[in-house]
Amino acid sequence: MKKERSPKDRRLHPLAIRVMHWINAAAMMVMITSGWGIYNDDVIINGLHFPGYLRLGEWAAWSVNWHFAGMWFFGINGLIYLTYGVATGRLRERLLPIRPRDVVKTVVETLHFKIAHEDLTVYNAVQKLLYILVILASINQALTGLALWKPVQFSSLVSLFGGFQSVRVFHFAGMVVIVGFVIVHVLLAVLVPKTIWAMLAGGPRLEKRRSPQGASK
Amino acid sequence: MxxxxxxxxxxxxxxxxxxxxxxxxxxxxxxxxxxxxxxxxxxxxxxxxxxxxxxxxxxxxxxxxxxxxxxxxxFDANKLAPTYPASMILRPPKFNAYYDVTDVKPVNGATWKLELGGLIQNKRPWTLQDLQALPQRSIVIKHICVEGWSYIGGWTGVPLRTFLERTGADLRAKYVAFQTADNYPSSIDMAAALHPQTVLALQYGGQPLADPFGFPVRLRTAVKLGYKNPKWITAIEVTNTYPGGFWESKGFPWFAGM
Amino acid sequence: MPHSIPIVVATAIMLAIAPACAQSPMPGGMPPPAGMSLAESTAMRFPQPVRAGDLAHRLILQPVESQIILGRVRSVVRNAQGDVSVVMNFGGFYGYGGRLIAVPIDAMVLLGDEMEVVAYTPKQLAAFATFTPDATTPVADDTILKVGLAKPSH
Incomplete structure (x- = not known):
């Protein structure tokens, strides 16, 4: 039975978002695991070394090549995502506002293992914070990555981060934030499998455009 | 090894x-x-x-x-890499090669000659004294390795542009290629070769290059990663045919610009 | 207990990542060949002039790919025989804490602005006596020493 779609009929995750999400997921995995291969040749945290089975690229040259190939997918996809998110108002609608008491409430609920995702269309305050954090970390990766790739052409960007070695630390820290996010994100998705299905099939229909204020209950 | x-x-x-x-x-x-x-x-x-x-x-x-x-x-030909005061020069510099330091084979500066090839008018070989007689330039720049480490080094030598002009090289050619005594072929694009911070380095920190760092002549360019800086240079060729390089033939990117 | 699922999954992830913190078995700056004196092995490593004062506070690493920190340079001393040693703190964490030991400078190499101990394993260093300044004189900062080199350990 095919339901007639009105032009205003929206899915939780429009097709464009779903495509971008999975391109980003693949690109992130490539960037992270090839980055670990590059990291190993001159560690940032002495003693921390990534074993071969976690690295993409058989040795440094191929990790570098993976990284500099993945960057286009990560960077261009990310730019389109941010442009789309700002232009359609999706980012504002989903991620704002964040109220401190909502954050506290969600943390308390989570500590009691009440991970309720009855309504997938509404992000709780901690989710919003995490999504904003990972977007900022991704922007950090793009900027520090650009500075590391072209430290002379973008020497002012390097200075902004406090010098070449300090850019490396920021780039590494951004990776840590993203990996931390991915672990929580995947864990929660596995615990509430309908979220995965929603990111594949589109999820529930949204009847009307909610006001940005209506995002939190 | x-x-x-x-x-x-x-x-x-x-x-x-x-x-x-x-x-x-x-x-x-x-x-x-x-x-x-x-x-x-x-x-x-x-x-x-x-x-x-x-x-x-x-x-x-x-x-x-x-x-x-x-x-x-x-690449912006007019963009200069940051430079540093001489007090920040790391002495001695960091050693690196595709083999360990114990396998370094010193070059005899007295008998050493720099051979020229390709699109260069005057292919007369150069001695160390010949190079020392050319105008010199000192630069204190950061050496950045593709591995991630970096250090500030102070290099003095003949700007590659000066050398190429003096020898009548075709400055519209695509590549400048190098052969070295340690079998480490390398090449850079002409734009990088003509950059003011690209020198045929003869000295480090005001002293002649030490053996492990490429005596008598090595390339130092502020606009390429470390692996584009061949040491113990024995020959320079100007060419339009892609010359490749040691690490490039094993998969590393060729341009490696900063 | 269904609520234990997140804990189990988190633990599994931690276990999967844990080996990343383990040390690589890759050999690094090679130890001197058997029977060779420390001075002879340094001579093979193209010893370069370095100002004693410039060595102060440098990190001292184990020659392994993961660049494990053994300690930091605290001072440089000379004994009655004229042999130069680097006094380092050893056995601490990340270059902090630990006790002082004196390691012959010929057992070490320069690695950019860091140093490595190539002639002794951490186990051997642990057997070193705690350093006492008796019968040694500090080496003046402006003294030029000659120290061997090594390429990065990987």
Missing amino acids: TKSPFRPDDAPDASVLDMHRTLIRTLERRGLLRAGLTLGSLVMLTGCDVKRPEAVEEALLAISNLNDRVQALL
Whole structure:
């Protein structure tokens, strides 16, 4: 039975978002695991070394090549995502506002293992914070990555981060934030499998455009 | 010799990869499509031992070639790398090569000659004294290795531009290639060769280069990663034919611009 | 207990990542060949002039790919025989804490602005006596020493 779609009929995750999400997921995995291969040749945290089975690229040259190939997918996809998110108002609608008491409430609920995702269309305050954090970390990766790739052409960007070695630390820290996010994100998705299905099939229909204020209950 | 990921034990024959490289340039479109597929499918395998199937390797090299061109576009010939006061020079500099320091074979400066080849009018070989007689330039710049480490070094020598002009090199040629006493062929694009912070370095920190750092002559350029700075140079060639390089033939990007 | 699922999954992830913190077995800056004196092995490593004062506070690493920190340079001393040693703190964490030991400078190499102990394993260093300044004289900062080199350990 095919339901007639009105032009205003929206899915939780429009097709464009779903495509971008999975391109980003693949690109992130490539960037992270090839980055670990590059990291190993001159560690940032002495003693921390990534074993071969976690690295993409058989040795440094191929990790570098993976990284500099993945960057286009990560960077261009990310730019389109941010442009789309700002232009359609999706980012504002989903991620704002964040109220401190909502954050506290969600943390308390989570500590009691009440991970309720009855309504997938509404992000709780901690989710919003995490999504904003990972977007900022991704922007950090793009900027520090650009500075590391072209430290002379973008020497002012390097200075902004406090010098070449300090850019490396920021780039590494951004990776840590993203990996931390991915672990929580995947864990929660596995615990509430309908979220995965929603990111594949589109999820529930949204009847009307909610006001940005209506995002939190 | 120690085992190193920088030195794969199953290093492919350089000539084969160099051959592939030219072939790949004609296959770029196909390569990009393949990369699109493999990026997705290989992600599922990152936990496993990812081998380098031919198609993946070719796709990655095709993108790397594309990146080389993007980097050439991003390169600003007038943009100078940051310089530092002489007090910040690390003495001695950091040693690196594709072998350990115990395998360094010093070059005899008295009998050393710099051979010239390719699109250069006056191919008369140069002695160390000849080079010392040319105008010198000192630069204190950061050496950045593709591995991630860096240090500030102070180099004095003949600007490569001056040398190329004096010898009547074709400055519109694409590449400047180097041969070295340690069998470390290398090459850079002409734009980088003509950059004011690219020198044929004869001194470090005001002293003649020490043996492990490339005596009598090495390249130091502020606009390329460390592996584009061959030491113990024995020959320079100006050419329009892609010359490749030691690490480039093993998979590293050729342009490696900063 | 269904609520234990997140804990189990988190633990599994931690276990999967844990080996990343383990040390690589890759050999690094090679130890001197058997039977060779420390001075002879340094001579093979193209010893370069370095100002004693410039060595102060440098990190001292183990020659392994993961660049494990053994300690930091605290001072440089000379004994009655004229042999130069680097006094380092050893056995601490990340270059902090630990006790002082004196390691012959010929057992070490320069690695950019860091140093490595190539002639002794951490186990051997642990057997070193705690350093006492008796019978040694500090080496003046402006003294030029000659120290061997090594390429990065991987």
